[in-house]
Amino acid sequence: MIGARPHVLASCAVSLDGFLDDASPQRRVLSGPADLDRVDEERAGVDAILVGAGTVRADDSRLLVRAPERRAARVARGLPPSPLRVVLTTGAIDPSARVLGGDAETIALAGTPGEVVDxxxxxxxxxxxxxxxxxxxxxxxxxxxxxELQLVLAPQLVGDGPRFTGGGRPPHLVETCTLGGDVLLRYRFGEADDRHLAEACLLAEHCPPSATAFSVGCVVVAEDGTVLGAGWSRRDHPLDHAEEGVLRALGHDPRLRRATLYSSLEPCGERASRPDPCAALIARAGIPRVVHAWSEPPDFVTAPSGSAQLEAVGVEVVQLSRWEPLARRCATRL
Ligand SMILES: NC(=O)c1ccc[n+]([C@@H]2O[C@H](COP(=O)([O-])OP(=O)(O)OC[C@H]3O[C@@H](n4cnc5c(N)ncnc54)[C@H](OP(=O)(O)O)[C@@H]3O)[C@@H](O)[C@H]2O)c1
Ligand SMILES: [Zn+2]
Incomplete structure (x- = not known):
């Protein structure tokens, strides 16, 4: 599936009055240490970091993963210690820019955003x-x-400088949390199925590693869009599949009868370690619709697929293969 369009996370900090920086030549650091550490964690999870040449000229950042343990974890996964750095420019990167130093590759690209992501x-x-x-x-x-947009609102009033502006599709709020004095606002764009399935794929990154089971993320969403539950493989018990843990926590919630279950991997149709495969648990919960990104590879099962079993009892099963690369990428974060 190499060659599919990447999952794009936009990340920035803005002042209370909507500025990305002040008007002075020095970069104004807006968010606090807890947020800068969170951004370092996000950087460690991606394959490439992209900035415009204006940011290179103004900030002269190195754009490397800073924390030694995050760098070591990437190397242990067979990745370079920091992601590829991409600078958008119609010219050339200043040879003295710090983004050209350090132990990560840097490339310059030009073109429309669509051409660049392709x-x-x-x-x-x-x-x-x-x-x-x-x-x-x-x-x-x-x-x-x-x-996905991660927008951090920092408690500063800047008055003048480059503004955060956008356009296009409407943002949907996924999460808010405070980080010291800052507020993280997390949004997703696109159709509901794409938004929830992308979240499920990313949850797979939290799975404790296993040599004999897949790493899967799962989100269950009510008819009105309320997220009823979310989880990942082996979260509560070493044998738990993602769907199993989420459904157990939801019990007999009546909203399940009109809900959609999103799973990064097709629900299993056979279990060696438990009496019921996830397909049976989903059917028993009365969930009428399942959306997944990736069909189960035949490594650990031989029985009819979970999809076939679900469809046999009237559950609608949708595979959105455009999310398969993300599902696979997140499943291999050991
Ligand atoms: N608060 C935050 O989270 C945050 C994060 C990053 C940056 N900032 C701030 O943002 C400011 C910089 O913003 P900015 O708008 O001036 O610059 P920018 O968005 O970083 O870069 C704009 C430049 O990128 C190049 N570019 C953009 N689109 C391109 C395309 N499609 N193809 C080829 N080149 C393309 C062009 O470079 P050329 O002119 O070389 O062709 C253009 O001048 C700085 O003050 C910085 O501190 C804040
Ligand atoms: Zn399962």
Missing amino acids: ALGARGVVRLMVEGGAAVLREFLTAGLVD
Whole structure:
């Protein structure tokens, strides 16, 4: 599946009055240490980080993963310690820019946002983080290419500088949390099935590693869009499949009878370690619709597929294969 369009995470910090920086030549750091550490964690999870040449000129950041344990974890997975750095420019990167130093590759690209993400997909980039600045964020949002936006609101009033602006598809709030004095607002773009399935794929990254079972993420969403539950394989018990853990926590919630279950992997149709495969658990819960990204590879099962079993009892099963590269990428984060 190499060559598919990457999952695009746009990330930025804004002041209370909507600025990405102040008007001075020095970069104004907006968010606090807890957020900067969170951004470092996000960087460690992606294949490439993209910024515009304006940000390179203004900030001269190295754009590397900082924490030694995150760098070591990437190396243990067979990845370079930091993701590929991509600078958008119609010219050339200043040879003295710090983004050309350090132990990560840097490339310059030009073109429309669509051409740029396709070129990165062709290089095997599955997860792309767009870190700014103002022009690049606006271009990617307006082109409808952003899947997730992480916007951090920092308690500063700046008065003047580059503004955060966008356009295109409407954002849907997924999560809010506070980080010290900052507030993280997490949004997703696109159709409901795509938004929830992408979330399920990313949850698979939390799975404790296993040599004999897949790493899967699962989200269950009510008819009105309320997220009823979410989880991942082996979260509560070493043998748990993602769907199993989420359904157990939901019990007999009546909203399940009109809900959709999103799973990064097709629900299993046979279990060696438990009496009921996930297909049977889903059918018993009365869930009428399942959306998944990736058909179960035949490594660990021989029986009829979970989809066939679900369809046999009237459950609608939809596979959105465009999310398969993300499901696979997140399943191999050991
Ligand atoms: N708060 C935050 O989270 C955050 C994050 C990042 C940046 N910032 C701030 O944002 C400001 C920089 O924003 P900005 O709008 O001036 O610059 P920018 O968006 O970083 O970069 C704009 C430049 O990128 C190149 N570019 C953009 N789209 C392109 C395309 N499709 N193809 C080829 N080249 C393309 C062009 O470079 P050329 O002119 O070289 O062709 C353009 O001038 C700085 O003040 C920085 O501190 C804030
Ligand atoms: Zn299962």
